[in-house]
Amino acid sequence: MKKKEHKECMSALLPVRDTLDIIGGKWKLLILISIWEGNKHFREIERSIPKLSTKVLSKELKDMEENQLIIRTVLNGFPVRTQYTPTEHSKTLKKVILELQNWGINHRKEIFGDTSEKDNSIRV
Amino acid sequence: MKKKEHKECMSALLPVRDTLDIIGGKWKLLILISIWEGNKHFREIERSIPKLSTKVLSKELKDMEENQLIIRTVLNGFPVRTQYTPTEHSKTLKKVILELQNWGINHRKEIFGDTSEKDNSIRV
DNA sequence: GTAACTGGTTACTAAAAGGTAACTGATTAC
DNA sequence: GTAATCAGTTACCTTTTAGTAACCAGTTAC
Known part of the structure:
Protein backbone atom coordinates (compact mmCIF):
# COMPACT_ATOMS: atom_id res chain seq x y z
CA MET A 1 0.00 0.00 0.00
CA LYS A 2 1.20 3.48 -0.88
CA LYS A 3 2.43 5.49 2.12
CA LYS A 4 1.84 9.21 1.89
CA GLU A 5 2.18 12.04 4.38
CA HIS A 6 -0.69 11.58 6.78
CA LYS A 7 1.15 11.85 10.07
CA GLU A 8 -0.96 14.62 11.47
CA CYS A 9 -4.47 13.62 10.57
CA MET A 10 -7.07 12.05 12.75
CA SER A 11 -6.67 8.32 12.84
CA ALA A 12 -10.29 7.76 11.88
CA LEU A 13 -9.59 9.49 8.61
CA LEU A 14 -6.70 7.22 7.72
CA PRO A 15 -8.86 4.55 6.07
CA VAL A 16 -10.74 7.31 4.23
CA ARG A 17 -7.44 8.69 2.95
CA ASP A 18 -6.34 5.21 1.86
CA THR A 19 -9.49 4.82 -0.19
CA LEU A 20 -9.18 8.28 -1.70
CA ASP A 21 -5.55 7.63 -2.62
CA ILE A 22 -6.57 4.43 -4.37
CA ILE A 23 -9.46 5.77 -6.43
CA GLY A 24 -8.38 9.43 -6.64
CA GLY A 25 -6.23 10.93 -9.35
CA LYS A 26 -7.11 11.52 -12.95
CA TRP A 27 -6.83 8.01 -14.36
CA LYS A 28 -7.21 5.33 -11.67
CA LEU A 29 -10.96 4.83 -11.99
CA LEU A 30 -10.87 4.95 -15.77
CA ILE A 31 -8.21 2.24 -15.83
CA LEU A 32 -10.00 0.08 -13.30
CA ILE A 33 -13.25 0.29 -15.24
CA SER A 34 -11.46 -0.50 -18.48
CA ILE A 35 -10.07 -3.68 -16.90
CA TRP A 36 -13.45 -4.55 -15.40
CA GLU A 37 -14.90 -4.20 -18.89
CA GLY A 38 -12.57 -6.92 -20.11
CA ASN A 39 -9.49 -5.17 -21.42
CA LYS A 40 -6.59 -7.38 -20.44
CA HIS A 41 -3.41 -6.27 -22.17
CA PHE A 42 -1.28 -3.17 -21.73
CA ARG A 43 -1.79 -1.67 -25.18
CA GLU A 44 -5.43 -2.70 -25.13
CA ILE A 45 -6.05 -0.78 -21.91
CA GLU A 46 -3.99 2.13 -23.20
CA ARG A 47 -5.98 2.35 -26.41
CA SER A 48 -9.28 2.11 -24.55
CA ILE A 49 -8.60 5.36 -22.71
CA PRO A 50 -8.00 8.38 -24.95
CA LYS A 51 -5.09 10.65 -23.95
CA LEU A 52 -3.74 8.21 -21.39
CA SER A 53 0.01 7.96 -21.78
CA THR A 54 2.16 4.85 -21.56
CA LYS A 55 4.09 6.27 -18.63
CA VAL A 56 1.07 7.08 -16.51
CA LEU A 57 -0.61 3.76 -17.30
CA SER A 58 2.53 1.89 -16.32
CA LYS A 59 2.72 3.70 -12.98
CA GLU A 60 -0.98 3.32 -12.20
CA LEU A 61 -0.98 -0.40 -13.02
CA LYS A 62 1.90 -0.88 -10.56
CA ASP A 63 -0.02 0.96 -7.85
CA MET A 64 -3.12 -1.07 -8.56
CA GLU A 65 -1.19 -4.31 -8.41
CA GLU A 66 0.36 -3.27 -5.08
CA ASN A 67 -3.14 -2.56 -3.82
CA GLN A 68 -4.33 -5.96 -4.99
CA LEU A 69 -6.96 -4.54 -7.30
CA ILE A 70 -5.47 -6.32 -10.28
CA ILE A 71 -3.21 -9.28 -10.95
CA ARG A 72 -0.40 -9.06 -13.47
CA THR A 73 0.44 -12.26 -15.24
CA VAL A 74 3.15 -12.71 -17.81
CA LEU A 75 2.04 -15.36 -20.27
CA ASN A 76 5.03 -17.18 -21.69
CA GLY A 77 4.78 -17.87 -25.33
CA PHE A 78 5.84 -15.83 -28.33
CA PRO A 79 5.25 -12.99 -28.23
CA VAL A 80 5.35 -12.75 -24.41
CA ARG A 81 2.12 -11.07 -23.38
CA THR A 82 1.15 -9.47 -20.13
CA GLN A 83 -2.32 -9.90 -18.76
CA TYR A 84 -4.08 -7.80 -16.20
CA THR A 85 -7.10 -9.24 -14.47
CA PRO A 86 -9.27 -7.66 -11.77
CA THR A 87 -9.37 -9.24 -8.31
CA GLU A 88 -12.55 -10.00 -6.39
CA HIS A 89 -11.34 -7.42 -3.90
CA SER A 90 -11.40 -4.74 -6.60
CA LYS A 91 -15.07 -5.41 -7.17
CA MET B 1 -19.12 24.25 -8.68
CA LYS B 2 -15.47 23.90 -9.66
CA LYS B 3 -14.91 23.08 -13.29
CA LYS B 4 -11.86 20.96 -14.02
CA GLU B 5 -10.64 19.15 -17.12
CA HIS B 6 -12.97 16.24 -17.57
CA LYS B 7 -13.73 16.59 -21.26
CA GLU B 8 -12.67 13.13 -22.21
CA CYS B 9 -14.03 10.97 -19.43
CA MET B 10 -17.11 8.83 -19.47
CA SER B 11 -20.13 10.85 -18.57
CA ALA B 12 -21.14 8.38 -15.86
CA LEU B 13 -17.94 9.19 -14.05
CA LEU B 14 -18.60 12.92 -14.00
CA PRO B 15 -20.63 12.85 -10.77
CA VAL B 16 -17.97 10.60 -9.24
CA ARG B 17 -15.30 13.13 -10.20
CA ASP B 18 -17.38 15.95 -8.74
CA THR B 19 -17.59 14.15 -5.43
CA LEU B 20 -13.90 13.31 -5.41
CA ASP B 21 -13.01 16.92 -6.19
CA ILE B 22 -15.11 18.06 -3.27
CA ILE B 23 -13.81 15.69 -0.61
CA GLY B 24 -10.39 15.01 -2.10
CA GLY B 25 -7.24 16.94 -1.37
CA LYS B 26 -5.26 17.08 1.78
CA TRP B 27 -7.42 19.38 3.92
CA LYS B 28 -11.04 19.43 2.74
CA LEU B 29 -12.32 16.64 4.96
CA LEU B 30 -10.36 17.84 7.97
CA ILE B 31 -11.87 21.31 7.60
CA LEU B 32 -15.37 20.00 7.07
CA ILE B 33 -15.15 17.81 10.15
CA SER B 34 -13.76 20.68 12.19
CA ILE B 35 -16.79 22.78 11.24
CA TRP B 36 -19.17 19.88 11.89
CA GLU B 37 -17.59 19.61 15.32
CA GLY B 38 -18.63 23.16 16.07
CA ASN B 39 -15.70 25.35 15.12
CA LYS B 40 -17.24 28.47 13.64
CA HIS B 41 -14.61 31.16 13.18
CA PHE B 42 -11.68 31.41 10.82
CA ARG B 43 -8.91 31.40 13.41
CA GLU B 44 -10.76 28.80 15.43
CA ILE B 45 -10.88 26.39 12.50
CA GLU B 46 -7.27 27.22 11.64
CA ARG B 47 -6.08 26.46 15.16
CA SER B 48 -8.08 23.23 15.31
CA ILE B 49 -6.08 21.72 12.46
CA PRO B 50 -2.32 21.54 13.04
CA LYS B 51 -0.11 22.62 10.12
CA LEU B 52 -3.01 24.04 8.15
CA SER B 53 -1.99 27.43 6.73
CA THR B 54 -4.10 30.57 6.51
CA LYS B 55 -3.80 30.61 2.74
CA VAL B 56 -4.99 27.06 2.22
CA LEU B 57 -7.83 27.43 4.70
CA SER B 58 -8.99 30.59 2.97
CA LYS B 59 -9.04 28.88 -0.41
CA GLU B 60 -10.73 25.73 0.84
CA LEU B 61 -13.45 27.66 2.66
CA LYS B 62 -14.24 29.51 -0.58
CA ASP B 63 -14.53 26.22 -2.46
CA MET B 64 -16.73 24.78 0.24
CA GLU B 65 -18.98 27.82 0.22
CA GLU B 66 -19.29 27.58 -3.58
CA ASN B 67 -20.26 23.95 -3.16
CA GLN B 68 -22.85 24.87 -0.55
CA LEU B 69 -21.27 22.75 2.13
CA ILE B 70 -20.91 25.73 4.44
CA ILE B 71 -22.46 29.16 4.83
CA ARG B 72 -20.29 32.20 5.48
CA THR B 73 -21.92 34.89 7.55
CA VAL B 74 -20.37 38.18 8.54
CA LEU B 75 -21.75 39.20 11.90
CA ASN B 76 -21.82 42.97 12.20
CA GLY B 77 -20.78 44.20 15.57
CA PHE B 78 -17.37 45.15 16.92
CA PRO B 79 -15.19 43.37 16.18
CA VAL B 80 -16.77 42.14 12.95
CA ARG B 81 -16.66 38.37 13.08
CA THR B 82 -17.09 35.81 10.37
CA GLN B 83 -19.00 32.65 11.00
CA TYR B 84 -18.92 29.42 9.09
CA THR B 85 -21.79 27.00 9.56
CA PRO B 86 -22.36 23.63 7.90
CA THR B 87 -25.37 23.19 5.61
CA GLU B 88 -27.79 20.27 5.79
CA HIS B 89 -26.50 19.33 2.35
CA SER B 90 -23.00 18.92 3.75
CA LYS B 91 -24.29 16.34 6.19
C1' DG C 1 1.38 53.71 21.97
C1' DT C 2 2.28 49.09 21.33
C1' DA C 3 1.34 44.42 21.24
C1' DA C 4 -2.07 41.08 20.04
C1' DC C 5 -6.24 39.73 18.16
C1' DT C 6 -9.75 39.53 14.06
C1' DG C 7 -10.14 37.66 8.80
C1' DG C 8 -7.95 37.45 5.49
C1' DT C 9 -4.40 38.69 0.79
C1' DT C 10 -0.08 38.62 -1.74
C1' DA C 11 4.30 37.06 -3.51
C1' DC C 12 7.48 33.61 -3.64
C1' DT C 13 8.92 28.65 -3.23
C1' DA C 14 8.67 23.58 -3.15
C1' DA C 15 6.70 19.33 -4.10
C1' DA C 16 3.56 16.33 -6.48
C1' DA C 17 1.10 14.97 -10.45
C1' DG C 18 0.76 14.58 -15.07
C1' DG C 19 2.26 15.23 -20.15
C1' DT C 20 5.63 14.56 -24.27
C1' DA C 21 8.46 12.12 -26.76
C1' DA C 22 12.25 9.34 -27.62
C1' DC C 23 13.99 4.86 -26.88
C1' DT C 24 14.62 -0.19 -25.32
C1' DG C 25 14.68 -5.34 -26.78
C1' DA C 26 12.19 -8.88 -28.45
C1' DT C 27 9.01 -10.71 -32.12
C1' DT C 28 6.22 -11.00 -36.22
C1' DA C 29 4.48 -9.95 -40.83
C1' DC C 30 5.73 -8.53 -45.47
C1' DG D 1 15.74 -6.01 -44.20
C1' DT D 2 12.15 -2.86 -42.92
C1' DA D 3 8.16 -1.64 -40.56
C1' DA D 4 5.04 -2.64 -36.93
C1' DT D 5 3.56 -4.73 -32.63
C1' DC D 6 4.36 -6.00 -27.72
C1' DA D 7 5.36 -4.03 -22.81
C1' DG D 8 7.27 -1.01 -20.99
C1' DT D 9 11.50 2.78 -19.27
C1' DT D 10 13.85 7.15 -19.28
C1' DA D 11 14.62 12.06 -19.31
C1' DC D 12 12.74 16.33 -19.45
C1' DC D 13 8.99 19.81 -19.05
C1' DT D 14 4.55 21.93 -17.43
C1' DT D 15 0.77 22.29 -14.42
C1' DT D 16 -1.35 21.91 -10.16
C1' DT D 17 -1.27 21.81 -5.27
C1' DA D 18 0.50 23.04 -1.05
C1' DG D 19 3.79 25.50 2.15
C1' DT D 20 6.24 29.91 4.02
C1' DA D 21 6.14 34.18 5.44
C1' DA D 22 5.23 38.88 5.21
C1' DC D 23 1.66 42.06 5.15
C1' DC D 24 -3.26 44.64 5.34
C1' DA D 25 -6.96 47.14 7.93
C1' DG D 26 -9.63 47.31 11.89
C1' DT D 27 -10.20 46.51 17.06
C1' DT D 28 -9.07 45.59 21.80
C1' DA D 29 -6.47 45.21 26.11
C1' DC D 30 -2.73 47.14 28.77
Missing part, protein backbone atom coordinates in the same frame (compact mmCIF):
# COMPACT_ATOMS: atom_id res chain seq x y z
CA THR A 92 -15.93 -4.35 -3.63
CA LEU A 93 -15.07 -0.86 -4.86
CA LYS A 94 -18.16 -0.80 -7.04
CA LYS A 95 -20.38 -0.03 -4.07
CA VAL A 96 -18.12 2.85 -3.06
CA ILE A 97 -18.09 4.25 -6.59
CA LEU A 98 -21.87 4.02 -6.75
CA GLU A 99 -22.11 5.94 -3.50
CA LEU A 100 -19.79 8.64 -4.85
CA GLN A 101 -21.81 8.77 -8.04
CA ASN A 102 -25.13 9.09 -6.23
CA TRP A 103 -23.83 11.86 -4.05
CA GLY A 104 -22.42 13.66 -7.07
CA ILE A 105 -25.75 13.45 -8.91
CA ASN A 106 -27.60 14.75 -5.89
CA HIS A 107 -25.03 17.46 -5.45
CA ARG A 108 -25.64 18.71 -8.97
CA LYS A 109 -29.34 18.82 -8.27
CA GLU A 110 -28.68 20.74 -5.08
CA ILE A 111 -26.40 23.25 -6.78
CA PHE A 112 -28.07 23.66 -10.16
CA GLY A 113 -31.55 22.36 -9.45
CA ASP A 114 -30.79 20.01 -12.33
CA THR A 115 -33.58 17.44 -12.49
CA SER A 116 -32.69 15.98 -15.89
CA GLU A 117 -33.04 12.23 -15.88
CA LYS A 118 -30.15 11.02 -17.97
CA ASP A 119 -29.00 7.45 -17.61
CA ASN A 120 -25.83 7.96 -15.66
CA SER A 121 -25.31 4.46 -14.35
CA ILE A 122 -21.86 3.00 -14.64
CA ARG A 123 -22.00 -0.28 -16.52
CA VAL A 124 -19.17 -2.40 -15.19
CA THR B 92 -25.34 14.04 3.36
CA LEU B 93 -21.61 13.54 2.86
CA LYS B 94 -21.35 11.63 6.12
CA LYS B 95 -22.75 8.49 4.52
CA VAL B 96 -20.21 8.76 1.70
CA ILE B 97 -17.35 9.25 4.12
CA LEU B 98 -18.48 6.25 6.14
CA GLU B 99 -18.51 4.16 2.98
CA LEU B 100 -14.98 5.29 2.13
CA GLN B 101 -13.89 4.56 5.67
CA ASN B 102 -15.38 1.07 5.68
CA TRP B 103 -13.77 0.22 2.39
CA GLY B 104 -10.45 1.54 3.65
CA ILE B 105 -10.65 -0.57 6.80
CA ASN B 106 -11.52 -3.66 4.81
CA HIS B 107 -8.79 -2.90 2.36
CA ARG B 108 -6.21 -2.85 5.15
CA LYS B 109 -7.47 -6.21 6.33
CA GLU B 110 -7.23 -7.53 2.80
CA ILE B 111 -3.70 -6.24 2.33
CA PHE B 112 -2.20 -6.74 5.77
CA GLY B 113 -4.57 -9.29 7.24
CA ASP B 114 -4.93 -6.70 10.00
CA THR B 115 -7.77 -7.84 12.22
CA SER B 116 -7.19 -5.38 15.07
CA GLU B 117 -10.46 -4.00 16.36
CA LYS B 118 -9.69 -0.38 17.08
CA ASP B 119 -12.57 2.08 17.36
CA ASN B 120 -12.13 3.94 14.13
CA SER B 121 -15.55 5.55 13.86
CA ILE B 122 -15.65 9.17 12.92
CA ARG B 123 -17.56 11.14 15.51
CA VAL B 124 -19.16 14.05 13.71
Whole structure:
Protein backbone atom coordinates (compact mmCIF):
# COMPACT_ATOMS: atom_id res chain seq x y z
CA MET A 1 0.00 0.00 0.00
CA LYS A 2 1.20 3.48 -0.88
CA LYS A 3 2.43 5.49 2.12
CA LYS A 4 1.84 9.21 1.89
CA GLU A 5 2.18 12.04 4.38
CA HIS A 6 -0.69 11.58 6.78
CA LYS A 7 1.15 11.85 10.07
CA GLU A 8 -0.96 14.62 11.47
CA CYS A 9 -4.47 13.62 10.57
CA MET A 10 -7.07 12.05 12.75
CA SER A 11 -6.67 8.32 12.84
CA ALA A 12 -10.29 7.76 11.88
CA LEU A 13 -9.59 9.49 8.61
CA LEU A 14 -6.70 7.22 7.72
CA PRO A 15 -8.86 4.55 6.07
CA VAL A 16 -10.74 7.31 4.23
CA ARG A 17 -7.44 8.69 2.95
CA ASP A 18 -6.34 5.21 1.86
CA THR A 19 -9.49 4.82 -0.19
CA LEU A 20 -9.18 8.28 -1.70
CA ASP A 21 -5.55 7.63 -2.62
CA ILE A 22 -6.57 4.43 -4.37
CA ILE A 23 -9.46 5.77 -6.43
CA GLY A 24 -8.38 9.43 -6.64
CA GLY A 25 -6.23 10.93 -9.35
CA LYS A 26 -7.11 11.52 -12.95
CA TRP A 27 -6.83 8.01 -14.36
CA LYS A 28 -7.21 5.33 -11.67
CA LEU A 29 -10.96 4.83 -11.99
CA LEU A 30 -10.87 4.95 -15.77
CA ILE A 31 -8.21 2.24 -15.83
CA LEU A 32 -10.00 0.08 -13.30
CA ILE A 33 -13.25 0.29 -15.24
CA SER A 34 -11.46 -0.50 -18.48
CA ILE A 35 -10.07 -3.68 -16.90
CA TRP A 36 -13.45 -4.55 -15.40
CA GLU A 37 -14.90 -4.20 -18.89
CA GLY A 38 -12.57 -6.92 -20.11
CA ASN A 39 -9.49 -5.17 -21.42
CA LYS A 40 -6.59 -7.38 -20.44
CA HIS A 41 -3.41 -6.27 -22.17
CA PHE A 42 -1.28 -3.17 -21.73
CA ARG A 43 -1.79 -1.67 -25.18
CA GLU A 44 -5.43 -2.70 -25.13
CA ILE A 45 -6.05 -0.78 -21.91
CA GLU A 46 -3.99 2.13 -23.20
CA ARG A 47 -5.98 2.35 -26.41
CA SER A 48 -9.28 2.11 -24.55
CA ILE A 49 -8.60 5.36 -22.71
CA PRO A 50 -8.00 8.38 -24.95
CA LYS A 51 -5.09 10.65 -23.95
CA LEU A 52 -3.74 8.21 -21.39
CA SER A 53 0.01 7.96 -21.78
CA THR A 54 2.16 4.85 -21.56
CA LYS A 55 4.09 6.27 -18.63
CA VAL A 56 1.07 7.08 -16.51
CA LEU A 57 -0.61 3.76 -17.30
CA SER A 58 2.53 1.89 -16.32
CA LYS A 59 2.72 3.70 -12.98
CA GLU A 60 -0.98 3.32 -12.20
CA LEU A 61 -0.98 -0.40 -13.02
CA LYS A 62 1.90 -0.88 -10.56
CA ASP A 63 -0.02 0.96 -7.85
CA MET A 64 -3.12 -1.07 -8.56
CA GLU A 65 -1.19 -4.31 -8.41
CA GLU A 66 0.36 -3.27 -5.08
CA ASN A 67 -3.14 -2.56 -3.82
CA GLN A 68 -4.33 -5.96 -4.99
CA LEU A 69 -6.96 -4.54 -7.30
CA ILE A 70 -5.47 -6.32 -10.28
CA ILE A 71 -3.21 -9.28 -10.95
CA ARG A 72 -0.40 -9.06 -13.47
CA THR A 73 0.44 -12.26 -15.24
CA VAL A 74 3.15 -12.71 -17.81
CA LEU A 75 2.04 -15.36 -20.27
CA ASN A 76 5.03 -17.18 -21.69
CA GLY A 77 4.78 -17.87 -25.33
CA PHE A 78 5.84 -15.83 -28.33
CA PRO A 79 5.25 -12.99 -28.23
CA VAL A 80 5.35 -12.75 -24.41
CA ARG A 81 2.12 -11.07 -23.38
CA THR A 82 1.15 -9.47 -20.13
CA GLN A 83 -2.32 -9.90 -18.76
CA TYR A 84 -4.08 -7.80 -16.20
CA THR A 85 -7.10 -9.24 -14.47
CA PRO A 86 -9.27 -7.66 -11.77
CA THR A 87 -9.37 -9.24 -8.31
CA GLU A 88 -12.55 -10.00 -6.39
CA HIS A 89 -11.34 -7.42 -3.90
CA SER A 90 -11.40 -4.74 -6.60
CA LYS A 91 -15.07 -5.41 -7.17
CA THR A 92 -15.93 -4.35 -3.63
CA LEU A 93 -15.07 -0.86 -4.86
CA LYS A 94 -18.16 -0.80 -7.04
CA LYS A 95 -20.38 -0.03 -4.07
CA VAL A 96 -18.12 2.85 -3.06
CA ILE A 97 -18.09 4.25 -6.59
CA LEU A 98 -21.87 4.02 -6.75
CA GLU A 99 -22.11 5.94 -3.50
CA LEU A 100 -19.79 8.64 -4.85
CA GLN A 101 -21.81 8.77 -8.04
CA ASN A 102 -25.13 9.09 -6.23
CA TRP A 103 -23.83 11.86 -4.05
CA GLY A 104 -22.42 13.66 -7.07
CA ILE A 105 -25.75 13.45 -8.91
CA ASN A 106 -27.60 14.75 -5.89
CA HIS A 107 -25.03 17.46 -5.45
CA ARG A 108 -25.64 18.71 -8.97
CA LYS A 109 -29.34 18.82 -8.27
CA GLU A 110 -28.68 20.74 -5.08
CA ILE A 111 -26.40 23.25 -6.78
CA PHE A 112 -28.07 23.66 -10.16
CA GLY A 113 -31.55 22.36 -9.45
CA ASP A 114 -30.79 20.01 -12.33
CA THR A 115 -33.58 17.44 -12.49
CA SER A 116 -32.69 15.98 -15.89
CA GLU A 117 -33.04 12.23 -15.88
CA LYS A 118 -30.15 11.02 -17.97
CA ASP A 119 -29.00 7.45 -17.61
CA ASN A 120 -25.83 7.96 -15.66
CA SER A 121 -25.31 4.46 -14.35
CA ILE A 122 -21.86 3.00 -14.64
CA ARG A 123 -22.00 -0.28 -16.52
CA VAL A 124 -19.17 -2.40 -15.19
CA MET B 1 -19.12 24.25 -8.68
CA LYS B 2 -15.47 23.90 -9.66
CA LYS B 3 -14.91 23.08 -13.29
CA LYS B 4 -11.86 20.96 -14.02
CA GLU B 5 -10.64 19.15 -17.12
CA HIS B 6 -12.97 16.24 -17.57
CA LYS B 7 -13.73 16.59 -21.26
CA GLU B 8 -12.67 13.13 -22.21
CA CYS B 9 -14.03 10.97 -19.43
CA MET B 10 -17.11 8.83 -19.47
CA SER B 11 -20.13 10.85 -18.57
CA ALA B 12 -21.14 8.38 -15.86
CA LEU B 13 -17.94 9.19 -14.05
CA LEU B 14 -18.60 12.92 -14.00
CA PRO B 15 -20.63 12.85 -10.77
CA VAL B 16 -17.97 10.60 -9.24
CA ARG B 17 -15.30 13.13 -10.20
CA ASP B 18 -17.38 15.95 -8.74
CA THR B 19 -17.59 14.15 -5.43
CA LEU B 20 -13.90 13.31 -5.41
CA ASP B 21 -13.01 16.92 -6.19
CA ILE B 22 -15.11 18.06 -3.27
CA ILE B 23 -13.81 15.69 -0.61
CA GLY B 24 -10.39 15.01 -2.10
CA GLY B 25 -7.24 16.94 -1.37
CA LYS B 26 -5.26 17.08 1.78
CA TRP B 27 -7.42 19.38 3.92
CA LYS B 28 -11.04 19.43 2.74
CA LEU B 29 -12.32 16.64 4.96
CA LEU B 30 -10.36 17.84 7.97
CA ILE B 31 -11.87 21.31 7.60
CA LEU B 32 -15.37 20.00 7.07
CA ILE B 33 -15.15 17.81 10.15
CA SER B 34 -13.76 20.68 12.19
CA ILE B 35 -16.79 22.78 11.24
CA TRP B 36 -19.17 19.88 11.89
CA GLU B 37 -17.59 19.61 15.32
CA GLY B 38 -18.63 23.16 16.07
CA ASN B 39 -15.70 25.35 15.12
CA LYS B 40 -17.24 28.47 13.64
CA HIS B 41 -14.61 31.16 13.18
CA PHE B 42 -11.68 31.41 10.82
CA ARG B 43 -8.91 31.40 13.41
CA GLU B 44 -10.76 28.80 15.43
CA ILE B 45 -10.88 26.39 12.50
CA GLU B 46 -7.27 27.22 11.64
CA ARG B 47 -6.08 26.46 15.16
CA SER B 48 -8.08 23.23 15.31
CA ILE B 49 -6.08 21.72 12.46
CA PRO B 50 -2.32 21.54 13.04
CA LYS B 51 -0.11 22.62 10.12
CA LEU B 52 -3.01 24.04 8.15
CA SER B 53 -1.99 27.43 6.73
CA THR B 54 -4.10 30.57 6.51
CA LYS B 55 -3.80 30.61 2.74
CA VAL B 56 -4.99 27.06 2.22
CA LEU B 57 -7.83 27.43 4.70
CA SER B 58 -8.99 30.59 2.97
CA LYS B 59 -9.04 28.88 -0.41
CA GLU B 60 -10.73 25.73 0.84
CA LEU B 61 -13.45 27.66 2.66
CA LYS B 62 -14.24 29.51 -0.58
CA ASP B 63 -14.53 26.22 -2.46
CA MET B 64 -16.73 24.78 0.24
CA GLU B 65 -18.98 27.82 0.22
CA GLU B 66 -19.29 27.58 -3.58
CA ASN B 67 -20.26 23.95 -3.16
CA GLN B 68 -22.85 24.87 -0.55
CA LEU B 69 -21.27 22.75 2.13
CA ILE B 70 -20.91 25.73 4.44
CA ILE B 71 -22.46 29.16 4.83
CA ARG B 72 -20.29 32.20 5.48
CA THR B 73 -21.92 34.89 7.55
CA VAL B 74 -20.37 38.18 8.54
CA LEU B 75 -21.75 39.20 11.90
CA ASN B 76 -21.82 42.97 12.20
CA GLY B 77 -20.78 44.20 15.57
CA PHE B 78 -17.37 45.15 16.92
CA PRO B 79 -15.19 43.37 16.18
CA VAL B 80 -16.77 42.14 12.95
CA ARG B 81 -16.66 38.37 13.08
CA THR B 82 -17.09 35.81 10.37
CA GLN B 83 -19.00 32.65 11.00
CA TYR B 84 -18.92 29.42 9.09
CA THR B 85 -21.79 27.00 9.56
CA PRO B 86 -22.36 23.63 7.90
CA THR B 87 -25.37 23.19 5.61
CA GLU B 88 -27.79 20.27 5.79
CA HIS B 89 -26.50 19.33 2.35
CA SER B 90 -23.00 18.92 3.75
CA LYS B 91 -24.29 16.34 6.19
CA THR B 92 -25.34 14.04 3.36
CA LEU B 93 -21.61 13.54 2.86
CA LYS B 94 -21.35 11.63 6.12
CA LYS B 95 -22.75 8.49 4.52
CA VAL B 96 -20.21 8.76 1.70
CA ILE B 97 -17.35 9.25 4.12
CA LEU B 98 -18.48 6.25 6.14
CA GLU B 99 -18.51 4.16 2.98
CA LEU B 100 -14.98 5.29 2.13
CA GLN B 101 -13.89 4.56 5.67
CA ASN B 102 -15.38 1.07 5.68
CA TRP B 103 -13.77 0.22 2.39
CA GLY B 104 -10.45 1.54 3.65
CA ILE B 105 -10.65 -0.57 6.80
CA ASN B 106 -11.52 -3.66 4.81
CA HIS B 107 -8.79 -2.90 2.36
CA ARG B 108 -6.21 -2.85 5.15
CA LYS B 109 -7.47 -6.21 6.33
CA GLU B 110 -7.23 -7.53 2.80
CA ILE B 111 -3.70 -6.24 2.33
CA PHE B 112 -2.20 -6.74 5.77
CA GLY B 113 -4.57 -9.29 7.24
CA ASP B 114 -4.93 -6.70 10.00
CA THR B 115 -7.77 -7.84 12.22
CA SER B 116 -7.19 -5.38 15.07
CA GLU B 117 -10.46 -4.00 16.36
CA LYS B 118 -9.69 -0.38 17.08
CA ASP B 119 -12.57 2.08 17.36
CA ASN B 120 -12.13 3.94 14.13
CA SER B 121 -15.55 5.55 13.86
CA ILE B 122 -15.65 9.17 12.92
CA ARG B 123 -17.56 11.14 15.51
CA VAL B 124 -19.16 14.05 13.71
C1' DG C 1 1.38 53.71 21.97
C1' DT C 2 2.28 49.09 21.33
C1' DA C 3 1.34 44.42 21.24
C1' DA C 4 -2.07 41.08 20.04
C1' DC C 5 -6.24 39.73 18.16
C1' DT C 6 -9.75 39.53 14.06
C1' DG C 7 -10.14 37.66 8.80
C1' DG C 8 -7.95 37.45 5.49
C1' DT C 9 -4.40 38.69 0.79
C1' DT C 10 -0.08 38.62 -1.74
C1' DA C 11 4.30 37.06 -3.51
C1' DC C 12 7.48 33.61 -3.64
C1' DT C 13 8.92 28.65 -3.23
C1' DA C 14 8.67 23.58 -3.15
C1' DA C 15 6.70 19.33 -4.10
C1' DA C 16 3.56 16.33 -6.48
C1' DA C 17 1.10 14.97 -10.45
C1' DG C 18 0.76 14.58 -15.07
C1' DG C 19 2.26 15.23 -20.15
C1' DT C 20 5.63 14.56 -24.27
C1' DA C 21 8.46 12.12 -26.76
C1' DA C 22 12.25 9.34 -27.62
C1' DC C 23 13.99 4.86 -26.88
C1' DT C 24 14.62 -0.19 -25.32
C1' DG C 25 14.68 -5.34 -26.78
C1' DA C 26 12.19 -8.88 -28.45
C1' DT C 27 9.01 -10.71 -32.12
C1' DT C 28 6.22 -11.00 -36.22
C1' DA C 29 4.48 -9.95 -40.83
C1' DC C 30 5.73 -8.53 -45.47
C1' DG D 1 15.74 -6.01 -44.20
C1' DT D 2 12.15 -2.86 -42.92
C1' DA D 3 8.16 -1.64 -40.56
C1' DA D 4 5.04 -2.64 -36.93
C1' DT D 5 3.56 -4.73 -32.63
C1' DC D 6 4.36 -6.00 -27.72
C1' DA D 7 5.36 -4.03 -22.81
C1' DG D 8 7.27 -1.01 -20.99
C1' DT D 9 11.50 2.78 -19.27
C1' DT D 10 13.85 7.15 -19.28
C1' DA D 11 14.62 12.06 -19.31
C1' DC D 12 12.74 16.33 -19.45
C1' DC D 13 8.99 19.81 -19.05
C1' DT D 14 4.55 21.93 -17.43
C1' DT D 15 0.77 22.29 -14.42
C1' DT D 16 -1.35 21.91 -10.16
C1' DT D 17 -1.27 21.81 -5.27
C1' DA D 18 0.50 23.04 -1.05
C1' DG D 19 3.79 25.50 2.15
C1' DT D 20 6.24 29.91 4.02
C1' DA D 21 6.14 34.18 5.44
C1' DA D 22 5.23 38.88 5.21
C1' DC D 23 1.66 42.06 5.15
C1' DC D 24 -3.26 44.64 5.34
C1' DA D 25 -6.96 47.14 7.93
C1' DG D 26 -9.63 47.31 11.89
C1' DT D 27 -10.20 46.51 17.06
C1' DT D 28 -9.07 45.59 21.80
C1' DA D 29 -6.47 45.21 26.11
C1' DC D 30 -2.73 47.14 28.77
